[in-house]
Amino acid sequence: MKGKNEEQVEEETRLNKFISHNSNYSRREADKIIEEGKVSINGTPVKNLATKVKPDDIVRIGKKIIKEDKNRMYTVIMYNKPKGELVTKNDPQGRKVIFDSLDKKYKHFMPIGRLDYSSEGLILLTDSVDVANKLMHSKLERIYKIKVNGEIHKKVEEAMLNGLELEDATTGAHEKSKIKSMNFEPFIAYQIISNNKNFSKLKVAIAEGKNRELRRFFGHFGLEVMDLKRFEFGGISLNNLPTGKSRYLTKDEYKDLRLFLNENE
CATH class of the missing domain: 3.10.290.10 (RNA-binding S4 domain)
Incomplete structure (x- = not known):
């Protein structure tokens, strides 16, 4: 006590x-x-x-x-994670983690979701367990820019439109992952920016944040994700925030966040 x-x-x-x-x-x-x-x-x-x-x-x-x-006694910050950092407090192998780059005053903050070691972009962090849980388990839109080492053919587009259920979703997963099967909901939206046999670029919007979800999805079609960057989460966007830098949410972003949290009490 x-x-x-x-x-x-x-x-x-x-x-x-x-x-x-x-x-x-x-x-x-x-x-x-x-x-x-x-x-x-x-x-x-x-x-x-x-x-x-x-x-x-x-x-x-x-x-x-x-x-x-x-309703607002919490803090949320945005961090533009570079490649080569883990979204965790510490790493037994001694690799760099996001808290090595963030100011020490954020050491007690919790990351809202994950980006893997080779991915980059927007990570939200908060000092509120309730806020973290509600955002992590929400269906808020997450938008990514992706580069894959091949062509986006018809079957890939059909899966993005209609969803996909895989008994074996290990291609694209971390070798130590215990998650073998995965169900992918239809993408909210997608835009193919360039499409050719060597590599293709696209922008996708999804409403989930499962373990290496996009790497597993495209891996099923023999497409390795070469670059992955998240630049928006629930309407909160990186905009011009430099890589490796952080900032507080703006007044308008806090206002929208409060509305979402109030609706999901």
Whole structure:
């Protein structure tokens, strides 16, 4: 059991996080108004950026009281994963993991889904178990750009349109994977960008995030996935975020995320 003081510490929230989660200020903007002395707690102006807010504190920006939005007391960030990093906390083989590149303040965050070692692109991470679970198990659209070492023929298109059930879905899987069979739902959409015998490029949208799903799907047709990049998840897009960099969600992205979470309570 935890003592009273330990529970209280867990409930405290860093001031800039409290402001950014419950107002229209970003964390950077929150830091600025704190340093400018525009923020007070229980009537006392605060300029220390390390200040924590307790549940019963009254926080004001100027004369306006900032009330806690229970639906938004979490943080979600986006990371543009490069090839050659694992989406895990640590690797027994000593390979590089995403947390080697991310700022140490994100070390307790949970990745929402996975991209394998050779894949790149958008990874969402959060400090909320509930948010992570709801997004991971959602049917939200995931959009990828893919390059395969061959031609996208009619049977591949038919499977993208109608779905596919495989007893043996091991081609394209990791050699140590225990998942042998797999059911692939119809793709939400696909666009063939180039198509020839040497290699083809396409953009696909799917609503699942199974283990090496796309590598297994195309592997069944003798097509090795040479490049795979996820650039959108649930309407949240990489846009111009450089490889190896991270950012917080925007106000609009948080708004859309809250709507989704509220609808899926």
